[in-house]
Amino acid sequence: MIKFQKLQFLFILFAALSLEAAALRAAETHITGRVLSDSGRALENAQVDINGVAASTDISGQFSVMVDSADLYRLRYSAENHFPMIHNFSALEFGWRPQVGREHGTVVPDVTLVERKKDRIMLAFGGDTMLGRRFLEPAEGEPVLVREGHRAEDTAALLRHIEPHLQLADFTSVNLETQVMEAKPEANAPKSYVFFSPPELLDALVAAGVDYVTLGNNHTFDYLSEGLVSTIDALEASGLAWSGAGRTEADSLGAHRARVGGSPLGFLGYVGWAGNFSPNQVAQGAEKGGAAYGTEENIRKSVRREVDAGFLPIVQYHGSREYTDEPTLVTETRLKQSIDDGAILAIGHHPHIVQGFEIYNGRLIAYSMGNFMFDQFHYATTHSYLVFIWMDGDRLHRAEVMPLHIKGYVPMPATDTTRLAILRRVNELSSRRGVYMHPSGGNAVILPQAGANKAARTLTLSPVDQSRREAASVWPLYQQSWHTPVASITLSPGETERVRLGKNLLPTGHLESHFLLGAADRAWIEEGHQSIVTEEGAPSGKNVMHLVIPATTGQGRIGMRTFEYTFEPGTPTTFVVRARANAPARVMAYQQWRKRDEDRLEALKSAKLRAIGQLELGTDGWQELRFDFDSPRVTAISYRVVLEVTPLDSSADHESWFDDIALIEWLSPPLSSGDIPLHVASGQASHLGLTQTPLMSR
Numbered sequence: 001m002i003k004f005q006k007l008q009f010l011f012i013l014f015a016a017l018s019l020e021a022a023a024l025r026a027a028e029t030h031i032t033g034r035v036l037s038d039s040g041r042a043l044e045n046a047q048v049d050i051n052g053v054a055a056s057t058d059i060s061g062q063f064s065v066m067v068d069s070a071d072l073y074r075l076r077y078s079a080e081n082h083f084p085m086i087h088n089f090s091a092l093e094f095g096w097r098p099q100v101g102r103e104h105g106t107v108v109p110d111v112t113l114v115e116r117k118k119d120r121i122m123l124a125f126g127g128d129t130m131l132g133r134r135f136l137e138p139a140e141g142e143p144v145l146v147r148e149g150h151r152a153e154d155t156a157a158l159l160r161h162i163e164p165h166l167q168l169a170d171f172t173s174v175n176l177e178t179q180v181m182e183a184k185p186e187a188n189a190p191k192s193y194v195f196f197s198p199p200e201l202l203d204a205l206v207a208a209g210v211d212y213v214t215l216g217n218n219h220t221f222d223y224l225s226e227g228l229v230s231t232i233d234a235l236e237a238s239g240l241a242w243s244g245a246g247r248t249e250a251d252s253l254g255a256h257r258a259r260v261g262g263s264p265l266g267f268l269g270y271v272g273w274a275g276n277f278s279p280n281q282v283a284q285g286a287e288k289g290g291a292a293y294g295t296e297e298n299i300r301k302s303v304r305r306e307v308d309a310g311f312l313p314i315v316q317y318h319g320s321r322e323y324t325d326e327p328t329l330v331t332e333t334r335l336k337q338s339i340d341d342g343a344i345l346a347i348g349h350h351p352h353i354v355q356g357f358e359i360y361n362g363r364l365i366a367y368s369m370g371n372f373m374f375d376q377f378h379y380a381t382t383h384s385y386l387v388f389i390w391m392d393g394d395r396l397h398r399a400e401v402m403p404l405h406i407k408g409y410v411p412m413p414a415t416d417t418t419r420l421a422i423l424r425r426v427n428e429l430s431s432r433r434g435v436y437m438h439p440s441g442g443n444a445v446i447l448p449q450a451g452a453n454k455a456a457r458t459l460t461l462s463p464v465d466q467s468r469r470e471a472a473s474v475w476p477l478y479q480q481s482w483h484t485p486v487a488s489i490t491l492s493p494g495e496t497e498r499v500r501l502g503k504n505l506l507p508t509g510h511l512e513s514h515f516l517l518g519a520a521d522r523a524w525i526e527e528g529h530q531s532i533v534t535e536e537g538a539p540s541g542k543n544v545m546h547l548v549i550p551a552t553t554g555q556g557r558i559g560m561r562t563f564e565y566t567f568e569p570g571t572p573t574t575f576v577v578r579a580r581a582n583a584p585a586r587v588m589a590y591q592q593w594r595k596r597d598e599d600r601l602e603a604l605k606s607a608k609l610r611a612i613g614q615l616e617l618g619t620d621g622w623q624e625l626r627f628d629f630d631s632p633r634v635t636a637i638s639y640r641v642v643l644e645v646t647p648l649d650s651s652a653d654h655e656s657w658f659d660d661i662a663l664i665e666w667l668s669p670p671l672s673s674g675d676i677p678l679h680v681a682s683g684q685a686s687h688l689g690l691t692q693t694p695l696m697s698r
């Protein structure tokens with residue numbers, strides 16, 4: 001009897017230990033990958049640090065490691081005689097990656113590291129930067145990011161997620177689009193928007209790894225001479241290098257000269273227009289300060305001066321139109337002219353959203369860097385990038401685009417759908433100019449040979465898709481690679497429906513990044529009855545939007561918190577969401593427009609709601625709610641979509657859950673089998689949709 005009890009105890013103990021071991025295994029993630037040199041050879045003994053767990057590569061460049069499961073994985077790659085690099089992946093996108101080996105290991109994309117060579121340097125560039133307005137005085141319902149009395153520590157904290165990336169480079173630059181002063185002066189330039197930021201911004205940039213800022217922009221003279229002098233004094237005190245503005249015209253056109261590695265560089269900054277107000281924003285003569293005026297004559301004179309003095313000019317230019325896909329012809333002409341005159345790089349700013357790249361005469365042009373740290377609320381302005389550029393003297397060796405998510409005004413590495421949206425956009429826009437990127441880890445690589453790595457894929461709809469057809473009419477293409485655009489569609493034999501390609505203007509609608517790295521995602525309505533919660537069996541990931549409508553309340557709502565500015569006017573569009581409820585409800589979808597003469601906050605509160613559809617939400621699990629409409633043509637400068645949920649029985653509390661919120665702007669007409677028409681920007685496609693009216697059988 002004692003023997004039996006002992007065996008029984010041992011069995012129970014073994015079972016408990018096995019369950020504990022299984023739980024520990026479930027709390028771990030197996031990650032494998034490969035590290036290569038940029039020459040293509042496998043790197044043996046390369047070091048990979050994943051959330052503090054170290055691994056090294058074998059002779060084939062492969063590594064394999066078990067790490068604690070997490071929402072975000074930061075992989076730092078290094079190897080002897082190579083520049084290090086950091087890549088970030090979310091748990092959501094690990095689910096899209098190939099699974100092989102023990103414990104279903106996740107295979108991360110190959111990473112290539114750039115070899116160190118004599119006089120090779122690594123530069124980094126970021127976009128528009130400020131720390132005023134909503135950072136200091138948040139809008140209603142938003143958290144205070146920079147507290148009075150804690151400005152230094154709070155400002156430094158805003159850059160903590162991006163600091164490790166900035167410090168990889170030998171020299172890092174951003175566009176300082178603000179004046180710097182302790183307090184806002186009473187007098188300012190007669191213009192719609194004026195910015196000032198406290199001096200702690202400069203100290204935080206230096207600590208994070210920024211070496212230089214360009215002042216050649218339209219906000220360098222916002223508070224006139226007083227603000228300009230204060231900004232220059234603060235820069236000098238901080239030790240941060242600068243150029244692109246000055247107390248006189250001659251000073252403004254001067255360069256910041258620095259020897260980086262073995263390269264003598266001259267950094268120049270310009271703004272492309274003077275401004276239709278007085279006093280304007282550019283420096284003029286010996287009496288008026290301001291930003292450097294980027295006329296053709298001024299650019300030619302200052303670039304050639306640097307060349308004649310033995311320096312390699314790097315030009316940053318503030319121009320083009322805001323929120324557009326392409327540079328203006330003026331911007332393109334001046335940037336190319338700067339290269340003709342001797343600039344080795346040309347970097348553009350001002351549109352607040354990213355644009356494409358071009359290799360011009362063997363030298364790189366970045367037409368718009370987007371934002372780096374800015375308090376804009378538009379959805380598209382939160383998607384940006386850093387650009388790392390390796391130079392061998394005046395020769396471009398390689399560039400690498402690292403996507404950024406400016407989440408709640410805070411810069412952080414972009415992951416999963418946000419990264420895909422950025423890379424698809426920039427790759428498609430660059431391909432129009434003959435630049436085709438290829439992947440390295442989570443980044444995109446640009447090589448000096450502009451046409452390298454052009455590729456395409458065929459998207460096939462097969463009979464096995466019938467089950468998906470019954471569940472949904474809009475499908476994400478998130479598992480499709482960003483760098484090989486859809487070239488053709490093959491439908492199943494006898495297929496009568498057609499499909500179209502679209503891009504999602506709300507790439508964080510899966511809600512998985514809502515809490516990532518502790519920054520608030522300001523994308524969704526949150527008025528007290530809505531919250532992001534964990535839900536077992538969610539359509540994607542683990543997070544969903546939970547709406548609670550107390551009994552007798554009437555209605556509740558979910559949807560876009562603010563307006564979308566970068567839509568294509570008069571375009572077929574679909575708002576689609578997955579939803580379930582504890583009791584039947586009616587869901588009404590509305591567009592709300594902001595007209596050109598309306599204040600944004602007033603429009604959010606009181607602008608007319610324009611019905612676009614009504615559907616019934618049942619209790620049979622997750623269902624697709626799809627609302628088709630045309631985007632505004634010319635009346636509205638922006639719009640949003642709101643869903644109003646009305647329980648059919650208002651006597652009891654109502655609960656509903658929402659996931660995979662998407663605003664799909666269709667890129668193509670309905671298509672049958674065949675090649676994608678050349679005018680369709682298929683490289684930006686994130687979704688595929690079935691048409692609701694089938695093609696007539698022949």
